[in-house]
Amino acid sequence: xxxxxxxxxxxxxxxxxxxxxxxxxxxxxxxxxxxxxxxxxxxxxxxxxxxxxxxxxx
Amino acid sequence: xxxxxxxxxxxxxxxxxxxxxxxxxxxxxxxxxxxxxxxxxxxxxxxxxxxxxxxxxxxxxxxxxxxxxxxxxxxxxxxxxxxxxxxxxxxxxxxxxxxxxxxxxxxxxxxxxxxxxxxxxxxxxxxxxxxxxxxxxxxxxxxxxxxxxxxxxxxxxxxxxxxxxxxxxxxxxxxxxxxxxxxxxxxxxxxxxxxxxxxxxxxxxxxxxxxxxxxxxxxxxxxxxxxxxxxxxxxxxxxxxxxxxxxxxxxx
Numbered sequence: 001x002x003x004x005x006x007x008x009x010x011x012x013x014x015x016x017x018x019x020x021x022x023x024x025x026x027x028x029x030x031x032x033x034x035x036x037x038x039x040x041x042x043x044x045x046x047x048x049x050x051x052x053x054x055x056x057x058x
Numbered sequence: 059x060x061x062x063x064x065x066x067x068x069x070x071x072x073x074x075x076x077x078x079x080x081x082x083x084x085x086x087x088x089x090x091x092x093x094x095x096x097x098x099x100x101x102x103x104x105x106x107x108x109x110x111x112x113x114x115x116x117x118x119x120x121x122x123x124x125x126x127x128x129x130x131x132x133x134x135x136x137x138x139x140x141x142x143x144x145x146x147x148x149x150x151x152x153x154x155x156x157x158x159x160x161x162x163x164x165x166x167x168x169x170x171x172x173x174x175x176x177x178x179x180x181x182x183x184x185x186x187x188x189x190x191x192x193x194x195x196x197x198x199x200x201x202x203x204x205x206x207x208x209x210x211x212x213x214x215x216x217x218x219x220x221x222x223x224x225x226x227x228x229x230x231x232x233x234x235x236x237x238x239x240x241x242x243x244x245x246x247x248x249x250x251x252x253x254x255x256x257x258x259x260x261x262x263x264x265x266x267x268x269x270x271x272x273x274x275x276x277x278x279x280x281x282x283x284x285x286x287x288x289x290x291x292x293x294x295x296x297x298x299x300x301x302x303x304x305x306x307x308x309x310x
Binding site for chain 2: 002003004006007009010011013014017018020021022024025026028029032033035036037040
């Protein structure tokens with residue numbers, strides 16, 4: 001008997017878990033860097049607003 | 059100072075570790091994939107079918123390396139946790155906690171492939187056999203470490219608490235290893251020996267060795283990637299992380 005369907009199922013589980021293990025930290029790193037980039041751009045925008053106010057008051 | 063020792067000390071610096079992990083994780087993943095590809099080719103297309111189990115024995119080539127990794131990763135996690143606890147090395151806390159999801163993944167593969175293999179060979183998906191039960195407890199320990207680390211807000215305190223669980227959990231490893239010797243078990247006994255002659259035929263052994271090496275490389279790649287993610291999360295407010303996302307240095 002070949003039991004090929006069991007072999008396919010087992011290898012599919014192995015491939016799926018390894019794929020998740022590969023992708024999960026990459027998604028996390030991308031999310032973290034995106035958040036840092038967003039904070040940096042907001043700070044830059046806030047600093048620009050402060051500069052405009054200073055110019056107007058003179 | 060000895061250059062190797064100096065390099066090791068420098069690696070404890072978060073930006074240095076980030077550069078190291080970013081550089082070497084893809085190599086480790088690549089080597090892991092390449093090595094496992096050779097092993098899987100041998101396992102699926104070269105090795106002959108077993109005279110009793112037919113093709114179902116080919117599950118061995120993913121089940122056994124995953125089972126070994128589920129134990130080895132827990133051991134590595136406990137060693138990192140012990141070093142972090144004694145010397146307060148932050149990087150070792152990060153590495154210990156990065157081990158948990160990888161070990162849990164290998165344990166899930168072990169339990170799932172064992173169950174799939176057990177159905178045609180034993181006639182059941184699951185049995186409360188000592189080996190299967192202790193491996194399931196190992197999965198719960200991994201989940202406990204992940205849960206504890208996630209539940210406490212201060213990550214240094216969280217890593218210490220979860221690390222303690224990892225260190226205590228090490229007592230389970232010899233129980234899993236010798237469960238088939240100490241108790242009557244539905245699970246087969248040891249057929250592959252590092253020291254001494256294995257009872258598996260030599261023609262069936264070589265893909266297993268490739269898979270064992272491949273999963274080790276994969277673990278290194280995954281450990282570096284996950285540790286890098288945790289390192290970035292802890293250091294998110296620092297200048298070196300902001301420099302990473304600056305237009306000239308943006309890299310994921």
